[in-house]
Amino acid sequence: MPRQARPVTEADIRLTPMPGGWAVRDRRAPATGLDGLLAFVTQRGDLFEVVCVGRADVRSYCSSIEDVARQVVRRHVFMPPLPALIPPMRATEKATAEPEPARQRRLAAA
Incomplete structure (x- = not known):
């Protein structure tokens, strides 16, 4: 069974200055190459914008x-976007919607 790599921790993070900001790298990976690249940081006014590799959006x-x-190693949970907008029910549709118990009785009688 292949050995699983230990998750990246704050202690593993190295910020490397680059034109326009910083590259966030994993100290455990070689200093050059793309293997250890985790994110890019750009200063936007008083804030620092973080874009993680693999989550560019x-x-x-x-x-x-x-x-x-802390931001780079924090676990993120995102809900994928719905493929289409679901329109809200109109008041008339809500009033005519069949309650679940009545629907079950009607289906059982059929």
Whole structure:
């Protein structure tokens, strides 16, 4: 059975300056290459914008550069977007909707 790698912790994070911001890297990976690249950080006014590799559509914001490591290692849970908007029920539809017990009795009688 293959050995599972230990999850990245705050102690494993290294911020490397680069043009326009910082690269967030895993200290356990080689200093060059893409294997240890975890995120990119850009300063936007008073905030630091964090974009994690593999989640480019999700932006997180930190108030200090020290908070970036916590943000990168924090577990995220996202609900995937619904494929289509579900329109709300109109008042007339709510009034005519059959209650569940009545529906079950009707189906059992059929």
